[in-house]
Amino acid sequence: MHIHKFERFWIKLSFGLIAFFIASVIYGFVAMDLKVIGDYQTIDPQNLGETEFGTPGVRKVTKNGQTEYEVYVQTIQFAFQPGTARPITVPANTRVTFYITSPDVLHGFEVAGTNINTMSIPGQVAKLTTIFPESREYGLVCNEYCGPAHHIMEGKIKVVPKSEFDKSNLVQ
Amino acid sequence: MTFLHKFPKAAKVSKANFIVAFIALGLGGFFGFIQALHRTGVFRGFFNSGEYYTLLTGHGVLLALIFTTFFIAGLFVWGVTRSLEREPENMTFTWSWFWIMTIGLVMAAVAILGGLVPNGSIRAAVLYTFYPPLQAHPMFYIGLALVLIGSWMAGADWFWSYRKWREENPTDRIPILTFMTLFTMLMWYVCTIGLAIEVVGLLIPWSLGWVVEIEPLLPRTLFWFFGHAVVYFWLLPAYYVWYAILPKLSGGRLFSDSMTRIVFIIFLILSTPVGYHHQYADAGISLGFKFYAMATTMLLLLPSLMTLFTVVASMEHGARQRGGKGYFAWVGKLPWDRPAFVGCALAGIMFAAGGFSGMINAGMNVNLLIHNTLWIPGHFHLTVGTAVALTFMAISYWLVPQLTGRKLKFKTLALIQPYTWFLGMTLMSNAMHRAGLAGVPRRTAEPEFNTNAMSFDPVFGTMGEMKWQIAIGGTILLISLILFLWVITTSWLAGEKSDKPVDDYIPEPLSGVEHTPAVLDNMKLWFALALILVLLAYSFPLWEMIQDGIFEPGALPRPS
Amino acid sequence: MTNSETSNSEEGSNKTLVRTLIIIGIGIPVLVELLTLFNLVNVQIFNDKTDQVQRRSQPDQAVEFTEGDTLFTKSNYPVVISGMQINVSAQEWVFELEFRPSDTTMQATPLVKVDSLRLKNGDLLRRGQEWSASQSKSMRWTLPNGQVPVKLYLSGKELITEDSVRNIHEEVPLGSIPVRYTRKTQR
Numbered sequence A: 001m002h003i004h005k006f007e008r009f010w011i012k013l014s015f016g017l018i019a020f021f022i023a024s025v026i027y028g029f030v031a032m033d034l035k036v037i038g039d040y041q042t043i044d045p046q047n048l049g050e051t052e053f054g055t056p057g058v059r060k061v062t063k064n065g066q067t068e069y070e071v072y073v074q075t076i077q078f079a080f081q082p083g084t085a086r087p088i089t090v091p092a093n094t095r096v097t098f099y100i101t102s103p104d105v106l107h108g109f110e111v112a113g114t115n116i117n118t119m120s121i122p123g124q125v126a127k128l129t130t131i132f133p134e135s136r137e138y139g140l141v142c143n144e145y146c147g148p149a150h151h152i153m154e155g156k157i158k159v160v161p162k163s164e165f166d167k168s169n170l171v172q
Numbered sequence B: 001m002t003f004l005h006k007f008p009k010a011a012k013v014s015k016a017n018f019i020v021a022f023i024a025l026g027l028g029g030f031f032g033f034i035q036a037l038h039r040t041g042v043f044r045g046f047f048n049s050g051e052y053y054t055l056l057t058g059h060g061v062l063l064a065l066i067f068t069t070f071f072i073a074g075l076f077v078w079g080v081t082r083s084l085e086r087e088p089e090n091m092t093f094t095w096s097w098f099w100i101m102t103i104g105l106v107m108a109a110v111a112i113l114g115g116l117v118p119n120g121s122i123r124a125a126v127l128y129t130f131y132p133p134l135q136a137h138p139m140f141y142i143g144l145a146l147v148l149i150g151s152w153m154a155g156a157d158w159f160w161s162y163r164k165w166r167e168e169n170p171t172d173r174i175p176i177l178t179f180m181t182l183f184t185m186l187m188w189y190v191c192t193i194g195l196a197i198e199v200v201g202l203l204i205p206w207s208l209g210w211v212v213e214i215e216p217l218l219p220r221t222l223f224w225f226f227g228h229a230v231v232y233f234w235l236l237p238a239y240y241v242w243y244a245i246l247p248k249l250s251g252g253r254l255f256s257d258s259m260t261r262i263v264f265i266i267f268l269i270l271s272t273p274v275g276y277h278h279q280y281a282d283a284g285i286s287l288g289f290k291f292y293a294m295a296t297t298m299l300l301l302l303p304s305l306m307t308l309f310t311v312v313a314s315m316e317h318g319a320r321q322r323g324g325k326g327y328f329a330w331v332g333k334l335p336w337d338r339p340a341f342v343g344c345a346l347a348g349i350m351f352a353a354g355g356f357s358g359m360i361n362a363g364m365n366v367n368l369l370i371h372n373t374l375w376i377p378g379h380f381h382l383t384v385g386t387a388v389a390l391t392f393m394a395i396s397y398w399l400v401p402q403l404t405g406r407k408l409k410f411k412t413l414a415l416i417q418p419y420t421w422f423l424g425m426t427l428m429s430n431a432m433h434r435a436g437l438a439g440v441p442r443r444t445a446e447p448e449f450n451t452n453a454m455s456f457d458p459v460f461g462t463m464g465e466m467k468w469q470i471a472i473g474g475t476i477l478l479i480s481l482i483l484f485l486w487v488i489t490t491s492w493l494a495g496e497k498s499d500k501p502v503d504d505y506i507p508e509p510l511s512g513v514e515h516t517p518a519v520l521d522n523m524k525l526w527f528a529l530a531l532i533l534v535l536l537a538y539s540f541p542l543w544e545m546i547q548d549g550i551f552e553p554g555a556l557p558r559p560s
Numbered sequence C: 001m002t003n004s005e006t007s008n009s010e011e012g013s014n015k016t017l018v019r020t021l022i023i024i025g026i027g028i029p030v031l032v033e034l035l036t037l038f039n040l041v042n043v044q045i046f047n048d049k050t051d052q053v054q055r056r057s058q059p060d061q062a063v064e065f066t067e068g069d070t071l072f073t074k075s076n077y078p079v080v081i082s083g084m085q086i087n088v089s090a091q092e093w094v095f096e097l098e099f100r101p102s103d104t105t106m107q108a109t110p111l112v113k114v115d116s117l118r119l120k121n122g123d124l125l126r127r128g129q130e131w132s133a134s135q136s137k138s139m140r141w142t143l144p145n146g147q148v149p150v151k152l153y154l155s156g157k158e159l160i161t162e163d164s165v166r167n168i169h170e171e172v173p174l175g176s177i178p179v180r181y182t183r184k185t186q187r
């Protein structure tokens, strides 16, 4: 088969580019600790009441001697619980792990302008861990179409300085 | 003598498919315009926000599924007939696939538009991805299944022609137009396995109420088994035009026959196992498989980059034939006053830009920044919305005269059309990308925070400026679309009759088929390889999902 | 080669047209993209913290009423919003509102009335509902699909003496109203 010499060169260049992209993703994982949601962990979407999701909210846990927080969020048509009626309040500079699932249809859980962004799928539990570096408010957006009032589904995450974090609202 | 006179039966089939495609394009495009005004808040008087999703379903289904499929069918009928020099084997069969697809389309469209009837019970506001547990009227799923079955039969029709031709020409190489058609259809057969299982096996029984519960992740995964490859089902026919016809329109000939075949083979093999890249943000699919899909996706850059080379090289050859000189000055010698050429060339340029934003989507961690934001429609209006749609429109200026035996009318308007599409799409897509970076969600009638005194924070620019850019871009696109439909309709009905309405001769490639290794034509080999790669990617996760029961963990249906 | 179709007379005007089209149709897009690139690079490299300035101090939030809030506080017949929700089904959006008296020992029984609702798109839903402020009352409105009420217009009538009536009007801006899916609309 005849391949023109320019074309040979171009194909080599293309392979180089592809290798570079794959490497950059790997680098993101290893060096920058970027996380992607994985794991197959199912839950019965019609009986969330009997799980931690039955009392959604922020909990305090101790892991390896460190204080961390866990947030159980139900995304329902058409609200984040918690998140919509009252903001999810967490302290800055602390590990926070979100557990997110849905009792009804698919929803999105997007903290606007950040890479905290996951699908909420009935029957699956999405888990993601993050540390909010600064205290500020973030908009919470449902970015997966979930029915006629989808555009109304929104919420707020309030990150407060560690010292001002009010522990009286925690879920036990 | 043009196509109409040589193959009147096939011309009729092509024309029928094009008519359906153009109606879908007009209606879907009009919905797009309404969306652009509504979601930016520029004008919300057409429909209520609750009805937005009915329109959006119409836009997605009519454009991404119907316009593309029918246009492609018309294009392939033309190409197979022409390159094998034979009419379809059995006109009853040919017309039956056309009518099955059309009936299916009408059923789906009625179910969708039923959502605009106040208090109607026939509704399908589930968007073109129709993820359960949101549920549409059964007519919607049955209609889609019919379109799918019709498209399978269309593919069978082309294989049938090929088999007959092969009996009469045992030693010839597969002509390039037919080769591209058959490989595109092979890929279509591989990827639609997922869609067929989803729609026929899960959604139709569920929408009819035979089963009550459904596991949302399984159909979603099956959808994306199909959902990325369908992108190439749209794109390969555009490549077909760029490889086979664009070189001629630029005054030259195809650069290399063998490279063309290799590119199509790579697409057949790699298109389907990449589906998880639409599910990077899903729980329930392990990282390893997401990683496999990511690497495969990146590899798929190769055939597109090779296409870029071949297309540019062919155009350069054409320009030099027309007297072009210099390293870059030859670009000026291209026929920038020919609508068909201009449309294809601008579509190609836009595809390069779309490829760039696509690479960002493919990076599985950066992806989370833009997943399900307006960035995504920004991206695919460059690819399917322009690279594919504008190529189809542009090549219609060259094909429709051959099919109708009439010359093109309003050539000046036809020339203005691709330039306006390019302008409108740049404005709309550019602002969509930027809004997406700020977190503005897609598929949302009123993407603004209502009550929490919050707002999106763009990296630069302001939200207001982006809204206007999207609305103005959408308006220019609508104007461009009207120009296209006007030129095609008037030419079709009232163009000057002619024996040779366009120059439809296609010259041989520079590096012809005699240099092409025979193994490239071995369809069984490549088809088997494609199936193996799909099995590697999908068997384990699907098995894991159905272990606890096909419909478990089950959720209840939610009528949309 | 392929120029046979274009007649030479058109050539001249065609040239200016093509030039204009290229300038507008390709020039503007290139400009837009270059501007974006420039801004992106600018922000990345010279991140001059303009966003600190941009993060506007939030406007003083106007008082908004939600479930549990009391209306007609200045009169002697306050009422409480005891329930407020929008029920959305595939076909219909229904706004449900419930009031109860804040003080059950009220002697006079003035009449209160929801005159109309202001919707987010600016439309006014008339269809008033009147009841006695000493009782609980629930009411519902069918909304145009996708529209959300943002304001209530209420009026109250109180008999001061036998034949003198005092009218009070109140505009009640609504805060966020819970929106929930219902499978069927109950009638």
Ligand code: HEM
Residues within 6 Å of the ligand: B029, B030, B032, B033, B035, B036, B039, B056, B057, B059, B060, B063, B064, B067, B127, B128, B129, B377, B381, B384, B385, B386, B389, B441, B442, B443, B444, B445, B473, B474, B475, B477, B478, B481
């Ligand atoms: C007149 C030209 C067009 C305009 C103004 C337009 C506008 C839009 C807008 C604003 C959206 C985003 C809606 C949202 O996410 O809320 C959208 C979505 C979409 N467009 Fe277009 N569009 C046009 C042409 C096309 C074409 C030609 C195609 C494909 C052939 C296409 C395919 C799609 C698809 C698949 C979606 C996604 C639908 C979904 O998210 O379910 N559009 N369009």
Ligand SMILES: [Cu+2]
Residues within 6 Å of the ligand: A107, A108, A142, A143, A144, A145, A146, A147, A150, A151, A153
């Ligand atoms: Cu939603």
Ligand SMILES: [Cu+2]
Residues within 6 Å of the ligand: B227, B228, B231, B277, B278
């Ligand atoms: Cu894809």
